[in-house]
Amino acid sequence: MLDIIINTIKNAGFVLVFPGILFVSIAGLLLAGIDRKVLARMQKRKGPPILQPVYDFFKLMGKETIIPHEANKTAFLGAPIVGFVSLVVIMLFLPIAGFEAPFGIEGDLVIILYLLTIPAVALIIGGSASGSPFAGIGISREMVAMMAYELPLVIVLLSVAKVAGGDSLAFSLNTIIDAQAGGELFITKWQLIPAVLAMLLVIPAEVGTQPFDVAEAETEICEGPLVEYSGAPLAMFKLNTAIKMFIMTALFSVLFLGGINLGIEGWYGIVLNVVVLFAACAVLTILCMTLIHAICARLKIEHMFKFYWTVVTALAAISLILVWIF
Amino acid sequence: MIIVNYVVAVLLLVLGLYAVCTQKNLIKVVLGLGIIDYGINLLIVSIGWNDGGTAPIFTISDLINGVSSNFFVDPVPQALTLTSIVIGACVDAMALALVIMIYRKYKTINSDEVRRIRG
Amino acid sequence: MFDFLTIDFVRHFPVIAVMGLFLCAFLVEIFGAKNKYIRNTIVLVAAFGAFALITSLVKPVLFDGEILAYWMGNWEPVSGYAIGIGYEIDALNMFFALLVVTTILLAAIYSIKYMARDHHLGHYYTLFLMLSGSVLGLVLTGDIFNMFVMIEIMTFASVALTAFRNNKFGSLEAAFKYLIIGSIGSSMTLAGIALLYAQCHTLNMAQISAVLGSGALSPTSICAFALMFAGFGVKSYIVPFHAPAADAYMTAPTSISMVFSGMVNKAGVYGMIRLVYVIFRAMDITPIQLFLVTFGTITMFIGVTMALAQHDFKRLLAFHSISQIGYVITAVSLCTALGLEAGLFHAMNHTLFKGLLFLTAGAVLYAAGTTDLDKLGGLAKKMPKTAVCFLIGAFSISGLPPFNGFASKWMIYQATFEKATTTGNFAYAFVTVVALVVSVMTLASFIKVTQAVFFGQLPANLRDVKEVPLLMRIPMWIMSALCILTGVFYNFVQQHILVPAANAAFGVTKYIDSMMGEGTAAASGISDYAVQGVEGIVSIWNPKLWLILFAIVLIAVFIVILTGDNTRGRVLEKSEEDSEDGKYATFFGGEKSAHSHVSGSDLFWGFKHDFKGYFKFIQGMHSGVVNDYALWVVVGAALIVVFMFATFMFI
């Protein structure tokens, strides 16, 4: 009985505090803030405070929620929550910072791949349910973007799984981390260099930052799927985007940086790991999102699709073939 | 000679498939289908044939003696052929009925024009 | 309580089930042509009877591992030669029979309301029950010629049912194509059976396997193998043979489309598995595996890309049926324990979710009168229950967790990648990638349906659409529940249904011995496959995690409610009539609201643009001309024959 209670409290802690809702929300919003700040500095602006996404989130929470006539109420309000839940669940599958994943099981790589699609699907369903033609165009683009980045992402994940598993099956993040335990990070393996590049290009598309934010082009189709959203649901979607930033960079660190484990025992070791992980995520964010955002204009959807199915897929495929041969 | 049967069966099969693949008239397509059936029926009957055999019928004297003095052909393929002929006739009848209906609705039995569902 | 269900008693059940369906088919026409109550009663009794009879076999066959051998009229084998027609029910048959009876029952319930507006329903139910009986007979029989006869009855009934609503667009044409292609397919099967008989002098599948198994195949049996392979390929609609199936699924009444995709093409898949695994016992030959995997992969890719290009709800679903069968064939042909289980699981899930999707399509057709994606929209407001069912089905087929499609697809990816790593063959890794990408495309095409039919704006002519009657919703709810249950408790499904079925396919000797007597298999030198079903593979979900997930959902909802402004200005939905209020109107850049709906053909522009060459080619290939389709079949069959000879003669 006592065990059950302790376990419940422990699991509740996982879900609520670390690495669940609280941690991931704060980390995601901070990353989004860093992104905006650094972008501003790159453009020689002062930029908003780092906490700006937090302010945005709470402000939207305090606004009125309007549900248009044409909208389907349940799907309209339910979609952001579904997206949020699936993101939190992904977090519970990720073994980051030397921390064993609470949900970690064999084959979680495919689960994460699918769970990553759910926030996008939630956005699509929500936008579709709002009944706006702008949202219709937006979801069409979102879906095409999803098809675009999913192919290279799949190939990257398979390459990593092959390197980690050798001849056996390694659809498990724990195996991938164990394979990098001795300091032999996958980013240092020459066969995986193209995969690293491909993954760096997949991250901004998955998160949907400029130049790959075709689905939410605010100057063109009025924020696409989000056009009818206001108030709390919009806040949830913004939070989802921020969390996605953190999760994608953390996934990168798991795949190629061994999940950032400095190997120091004790609670301060964990804290140190988390801090280093966050720093790594921030660097990755700046590298693959802010930098590209600052130097590129928004693509057209067909250009984006072509880019991902040729250049990025080719990078990933080269890596998979190299991994297979050597 | 039994080999002739096999050759003819295969020829009929090929002829039928040729008709189905090339003839634009739906009636001819159905005819092609019939020809395929006949080819296969011939094949099955030929399989059951034993050189010098008789019909697979026991006479009363065979039964009394307890041994069959006659060497007879395999009866199973003949039964199969009968079934197959019946089925083939049904297919043809049904296909022709459909052709009539198609003619009433489309005013043509040219297969190039009976293609409202495509792509 | 069920003590009377001894093995010797239940042994008769399969035959009774098949006979009962055929009998009721004629009773419906005789007694029920005029009176709808008698008609419905007979149909429901037949469907439920078959369901009860088959499910009562679950315990002995699936759980206890018995194999029921039954000789019609007690014609036992004489001096080792099978004379009579035998029914042989092992776990593999049983698995497919379960799918069949479930589909029959649900389709029968659905038909009552769905078909109520049509005339000549006596004919409809006669054909329906004949179709049901023939498919059930096909999966249960152990006699190969009996199988052929069942295939032919199945083809007739399917064709007649496709043309049942012959005043509707294209149904006659679809029926004609279906008949021509289906007949060519069954002719091939018959030719194969004839050649096989010439070789083995028996029609019993177990005995054929025993006779063939001892040595290398002779050219006659290779030819027979290739022809039967092509014949069952036509029946399961793998790619070069698939074109008429899409037409028939589209134009048949929707309850029949569900039957087609739920059990008719499963019967083809069953025939394929029985053929390659048991009769010819050829599945551990690497080229055959690769050949089938190639077929499967091409099928799933072409099916899904064609589906993306469609603008009719039912035709889109039809192409998805083809695509999902590709998954099944791919997984089954890996000849690993995980692969076969994944394939069977996906076949089962396909029956569930595709049946569900067809039923929702039927509900849309029933309520709105059309399934054209360019003319519908916003129906979720009018038909919320149907919309929920549709979303469950759509997420299942797209493989989103926690629905059943995820579990089976996940097993398929794992099986293909495992095969790739254990054999070192890069082709299987490629298959994994294709399978994952096809899954995303599946999602895309269902997003298209979601947007075009259920969300978006309601056209003016659909203002008074009503939710479908309860009797039509019940099958949908049952299937939705099954979709979720098999997804969540998939470990249970795997242990008690998939593993026995897979073991039955791998355990050829047991199949032969229980039919032809102990020691037959050993005498003819047949051995089981080296692989056996794995009992418990790694789990996706931990049951306790479900509580946690539930907690997260609650907390998320809580956050939204708590942090928002509760005092006023929360959810402000005005009544429908008050549409003059600009605040709740759709945003049009300040313009007055007008009907503007992004429908099916408008979606996925960038994707279609980049692939326009491919789409032009593949849509041109589906020309609608019956000769072209026949040519595909001939070319496909010729390829198979050539390949089989190459494999067996030169390896």
Next chain:
Amino acid sequence: MFKKMIAKSMAKSPWIYHVNTGSCNGCDIELVAVLTPRYDAERFGFKLAGTPRHADIVVVSGPITSQSKERLIRTLEQVPEPKCVVSIGSCPRSCNVFKGSYSVEGPLEKYTHVDVSIAGCTPKPEAIIEGLYKAAEILAEKREAMNK
């Protein structure tokens, strides 16, 4: 605690939706200039939103022409509460040189309550920032009032 955070955030992240009701584009250009690196209104959290549903502050420039009147009213309705209306330039305030034209139906105050009015033809970017900042504070006050 959430209430406190909301109250605090309300003034710190005002999103702007810009409606042009027949302006000569002078004010529009100045509004864009406000977001450029030189003036950088984003440091106060200002951001241009793509749709009125996301907006907190509606910025109106131009005298209200008869063509744009209905559209303006509809757009203002679609902004969720709490919201502020800011007029830029002299046109929405007084119709400026367009006053008396057959096609001008201004000023803006006839149709809605204007919270902040930034005068000038055109106002300087500094003035616009000042005005918007004041509007953000009014926004926070409105939110306070809603809670009571």
